[in-house]
Amino acid sequence: MTRILHLSDLHFGFHRAALVGPLLERVNAARVDLVVVTGDLTHRGRPEQFEAAAKFLSRITAPLMAVPGNHDVPLYNIPVRFLWPYAEYDRQISPDRAPAKVACRARVFGVNSVDPLAWQRGVVHGEDVDRITASIAVPEVNIVALHHPLQQLPQVDKELARDAPDALARFEAAGVRVALSGHLHRWAAEELLDLGHRHLLQVQAGTALCARETDLQNEFAVLDFDGDDLRIERHIAPMGQAGFGEPEVSELSYGENGWRKA
Numbered sequence: 712m713t714r715i716l717h718l719s720d721l722h723f724g725f726h727r728a729a730l731v732g733p734l735l736e737r738v739n740a741a742r743v744d745l746v747v748v749t750g751d752l753t754h755r756g757r758p759e760q761f762e763a764a765a766k767f768l769s770r771i772t773a774p775l776m777a778v779p780g781n782h783d784v785p786l787y788n789i790p791v792r793f794l795w796p797y798a799e800y801d802r803q804i805s806p807d808r809a810p811a812k813v814a815c816r817a818r819v820f821g822v823n824s825v826d827p828l829a830w831q832r833g834v835v836h837g838e839d840v841d842r843i844t845a846s847i848a849v850p851e852v853n854i855v856a857l858h859h860p861l862q863q864l865p866q867v868d869k870e871l872a873r874d875a876p877d878a879l880a881r882f883e884a885a886g887v888r889v890a891l892s893g894h895l896h897r898w899a900a901e902e903l904l905d906l907g908h909r910h911l912l913q914v915q916a917g918t919a920l921c922a923r924e925t926d927l928q929n930e931f932a933v934l935d936f937d938g939d940d941l942r943i944e945r946h947i948a949p950m951g952q953a954g955f956g957e958p959e960v961s962e963l964s965y966g967e968n969g970w971r972k973a
């Protein structure tokens with residue numbers, strides 16, 4: 712079995728400070744093979760926010776990988792955003808913004824989907840898709856991890872990242888079975904399969920720590936891969952509640968027609 716924990720949208724600098732301890736406790740208690748952080752580690756990409764995020768990550772005991780989110784490059788400091796957008800990310804998190812890791816029978820390929828020129832929207836570069844699809848190894852579970860979603864439910868009012876539909880189709884055809892994403896601060900997983908790409912399950916995480924009231928809750932997910940089966944635990948901390956409740960569990964399995972509810 713391969714156990715992966717998916718954290719997204721920590722937003723240090725605008726985070727629920729009282730939830731940091733309970734979150735760390737849950738993350739370390741889960742004893743996972745890999746923690747994947749899909750961007751927005753900070754709220755405004757400021758040095759002290761990266762310092763807080765790096766301190767948090769250093770207290771996670773499991774192996775870890777991260778990719779940047781749009782909030783990890785400065786929004787208002789235009790010269791820095793255009794000239795050195797990743798200076799603080801590189802210095803305090805990692806100079807590798809698209810890491811790849813092996814965790815038991817899973818391979819996780821990070822993608823940097825941030826576009827400093829289109830701050831909110833993002834982009835999935837064709838060269839990144841080329842690089843990853845050339846490295847796919849079946850029967851391992853191949854997973855991509857990026858901040859911006861590859862697809863989204865029709866009610867989402869944000870614009871999809873540039874070239875995301877093309878990347879989704881190419882990843883799916885090449886054998887990527889799961890995409891981990893964030894950005895929307897709203898959970899979605901199984902219902903995305905109904906959009907037509909049944910061979911690639913996108914796990915669209917909510918925000919693990921952002922304090923924005925309209926996000927309603929903070930959460931993270933634990934994914935257990937066992938052969939063709941996948942068990943997903945969602946650990947949820949509603950706003951106004953001190954910590955995380957009992958996890959909600961859903962089970963899926965992968966077959967020749969793609970993913971379906973077990």
Ligand SMILES: [Fe+2]
Pocket residue numbers: 720722751780782894895896918
């Ligand atoms: Fe975010």
Ligand SMILES: [Fe+2]
Pocket residue numbers: 751780781782858893894895
């Ligand atoms: Fe974002």
